[in-house]
Amino acid sequence: MSWAWFHRFGSPPYFYRVAGILVPWFAWPAAILIFVGLTWGLVIAPPDRLQSDAYRIIFVHVPNSWLSLMSYSAMAIAAAVGLIWRIKVGHAVAAAIAPAGATFTAVSLLTGMLWGQPMWGTYWAWDPRIVFELIMLFFFLGYIALRNAIDDVSRADRSSAVLAIVGAVNVPIVHYSVIWWNSLHQAPSVLRVNGPSMPLAMLAPLLVSFLGFTCYFFAVMLVRARAEVLRRERGGDWIREAVAGST
Amino acid sequence: MLELSDLHLWRGDRHLLRGLNLTLAPGQVLQLLWPNGTGKTSLLRTIAGFMHPEAGQVRWKGQDITAGRDAFHLDLAYLGHEPALKADLSAAENLRFATGMRNGASIPQIHDALLQVGLSGLRSDQPVRSLSAGQQRRVALARVFLWDANLWLLDEPAANLDASGQQILCDLLDRHLGGGGMALIAAHQALAVDSSLCRLWRSPAEQP
Amino acid sequence: MLELSDLHLWRGDRHLLRGLNLTLAPGQVLQLLWPNGTGKTSLLRTIAGFMHPEAGQVRWKGQDITAGRDAFHLDLAYLGHEPALKADLSAAENLRFATGMRNGASIPQIHDALLQVGLSGLRSDQPVRSLSAGQQRRVALARVFLWDANLWLLDEPAANLDASGQQILCDLLDRHLGGGGMALIAAHQALAVDSSLCRLWRSPAEQP
Amino acid sequence: MTLRRSATQAAGAVMRRDLLLAFRRPGDWLQPLAFFLIVTLLFPLALDPELGRLRQLAPAALWVALMLASMLALDFLFREDAQDGTLEQFALSGQPFAALLLAKTATHWILTGLPLAMVAPLAAVSLGAPASSIPMVLVTLLLGSVSLSLIGAIGAGLTLGVRRGGALLSLLVLPLAIPTLVFGARATQLAIMGESAEGPLYLLAALVVLGLTLAPLAAAAAVRISLE
Amino acid sequence: MTLRRSATQAAGAVMRRDLLLAFRRPGDWLQPLAFFLIVTLLFPLALDPELGRLRQLAPAALWVALMLASMLALDFLFREDAQDGTLEQFALSGQPFAALLLAKTATHWILTGLPLAMVAPLAAVSLGAPASSIPMVLVTLLLGSVSLSLIGAIGAGLTLGVRRGGALLSLLVLPLAIPTLVFGARATQLAIMGESAEGPLYLLAALVVLGLTLAPLAAAAAVRISLE
């Protein structure tokens, strides 16, 4: 296969333009899907036999949890691309993902804690998955902190990239923690080899809101990444045209 | 043979080097007498491979340095603003370890080196910390020529050196060039090296 | 009026200064051009009160400095080998805090000072870390004269400075001396200050 | 512009400078926080979690964590200023040296001790302490962090002075800090148990006063020596 | 004399140099040791000592202390060499950079991790662990300290670019170190309880291997970047 597309997408002007075009295609679906998914999940979907309405947090918790893992992986990959092939766009994307990912992780933790109260009778349990999710939050924060601590952009890019890549070991740990340790936390009930163990009436809205949050993720990521690209392309003359064009 | 072709370097938001070209042949020395803040240190660090130019390339013996980095570094001796000495070790110990990493130098060689830079008077157990600024510079110079590398990159080597120190420096340089070495020197007063080999370069604007 | 009488100073096991006498009257500058490692820095630091001489004393306005230390320090501006700048603050911020501890200097005064040392071009938020060696020296010089202290102790102030920088330094000195200030300078090339006021001192052996 | 600044003005300038620096590098004061939180988080991980046991362990965990966090930060209290020559300029400023160093120490406390004391109750609760105990825990930790910063200032000064005595920081500071730790932990424990912690609290306060009077002078002396 | 030194010779030179330096400044490696001992002694003080409970706490106390002690030392791992320009010379030595940094890390472990692991059993006993458990405790701590040093090397490298990087160091390192801590403490606990600690021990060993393969490369990358 040819790597042309790879390097083309890695060229800032091209990325800037394409990203600009893509943003609305994610923003609108995000708004609609999240709205549909949440109203469906929180209002229409039938209450659970065991946990009546408490379970409805799932429609927020699970999408955010999944996205927290996905966004970290995405960040690590983008950073690696930037570091290995010296492609600035990669760093820009990684930098753009970090805050969003941190938010997803925080939301996952918070909703999890809220859910823990009715389910486990405590907000906070020293459960592997919970702890490693918390560690992931620390990785996101550490990444952001390291970026801010280094004033020179390109150095900040590559230093933080190393951190992002190193932190990637944490992702599988979070995912498999429920299997490796006997933990309080749910074992996978959706992403299972032999199909989800969840009634469709719950699964459907879950997937819809998951799609919604994912679109939201991409929209935010692209917008921020464009800004980051601009910051890196000091004085590149394509910028003047691009900005002039966009206004 | 060192070649810089169309080098562009940014620091922060400053476009320091705009399409810089230069070649350095065996036996030649080029003295950068650019004004403050115009990019001497940045240029030397770029050649050494610490910084990465936005455009253009640095070639050593015809090969891009990013390709054969280790080989290039073995031919290179870099002396920065920092003396890069361990304050708690004696001058001789510092030199022993500095050479121990590249080409082992024997104790006599090291003492000879210290003699040449005019530091034979030191107590052997005197830590570098207790040396004066100029004495520390001299130790760093001794290290540079103990490495007998082919290409010297010296950033203001004469700083803190008294008259005799500068004379020593010039002698070292002449010997280095005589042996087919090359040197790129950032300075503010031109050093009195044999002028036939030596080019002065007063500002990044004009070409050398 | 600074007076050193029969000063004896040891560093470790070296007897650096042996009965040194010297007086500096208003409007005078004395340049120490001693060789490396002969005690320039040590002497300046002793006068500043960091080190204590084994024998002899340092008098300022007739009074031993150990007696009226704070008063003496208010008349004193010391510039050492270290620029003593905060790498994470901008040049202007550094100057504001440096003066804020002694005599408040207004923002315009500070910008004027930066202008005089030829740093008006800097981005106002550029941290000192990102300045070149010579630019940092210039900031340190700006601090010295913003303090408008009576006695300047400068340790190799011309280090890292290009030609224009050295010219600026000389102008500052001339102005300082013209205003009845005094200066004691360690250097390796004599600075071209108005020679009537200026004495050169080539080795600790001879008297100035 | 030669009118001499008063000592308080000078100290103020020093504090403003350090605050600005911290603002430029949020990492510096966020780190002890993160460190503290992570450490308190480590204990439960290191044990198999069981809230009853955790609660007994809480005071020890909190205080050791607090102490280590502030120690870690203290190592940087003077070192950087010493290396770049700023301390020399302080010594030459014609201002009372002890006052300037006290200003530095105070800023350091504001940036590390204070936030630490603020988040500590949170950590305490996560370690199973009852919410009702929070105010007392807060007070004890506030007092404790103050005296830790002061004690640390002495240590930092001494480690500057003695080139080869890096061990001094812990060998001198930790023993000095032990009384604070003991009384502090005791007070916290009583607070968590819901009993009156007056006794140890008074002792803590006494330690703070002692520190305020002695530490700046000791530190100033130590640092001056290191400048020689 | 231009014959090129092999990578191992170069690494050897680096180790000898660091050992000599440590010999000149015993403080640097005595400090973490003293720190560790005092911390482990603090626990009995911070709690009211009652051996039964102490024994339960021993693993947690040991491991947290071990971790913090090595953290404290880690900040010195590269910083000094970075400031005085030695690391630049390493990078220009034409030798594999990762190997040189690994050599530095190894020396650092010999000077801090090893002694720590050696005195730890002592501390364990003082915390009420049975003498019979000492060998196992020793093994777990040895393994743990190795991987802590390796992880720390990454953090130290990353924070070089930042002045006062100690600020970020622990924030970056502690999350990485938590698995080591969890398994290590579990193993120590089993050892103290006199049960078989094989499971966690294997995991610890796995972490060490992982660290040995990844850490030097990551650290080298990080340091190179910081030299820019």
Ligand code: HEM
């Ligand atoms: C602070 C507490 C919690 C945290 C940090 C947390 C974290 C996570 C994470 C990271 C995931 C994604 C795992 C993966 O995709 O591999 C997840 C999934 C999930 N969580 Fe939680 N969780 C918490 C509490 C809870 C509670 C209390 C419940 C309800 C009993 C719950 C139910 C679920 C479910 C059903 C999934 C989807 C499982 C799957 O199909 O993969 N979580 N959680």
Ligand SMILES: Nc1ncnc2c1ncn2[C@@H]1O[C@H](COP(=O)(O)OP(=O)(O)OP(=O)(O)O)[C@@H](O)[C@H]1O
């Ligand atoms: N992050 C940054 N942002 C903006 N400008 C920067 C940054 N880093 C460096 N610079 C500028 O780039 C230049 C670097 O100069 P360099 O140190 O190479 O100068 P030099 O020729 O060595 O000067 P000197 O003779 O004083 O040593 C300086 O003008 C400095 O202000």
Ligand SMILES: Nc1ncnc2c1ncn2[C@@H]1O[C@H](COP(=O)(O)OP(=O)(O)OP(=O)(O)O)[C@@H](O)[C@H]1O
């Ligand atoms: N602890 C010590 N033991 C022995 N000698 C020492 C000690 N400390 C300093 N010295 C010697 O004292 C002298 C100090 O010199 P100083 O730094 O004052 O020289 P200087 O005139 O400033 O030199 P330069 O021109 O290089 O700056 C040096 O020769 C140094 O070797």
Ligand SMILES: [Mg+2]
């Ligand atoms: Mg320079």
Ligand SMILES: [Mg+2]
């Ligand atoms: Mg000197």
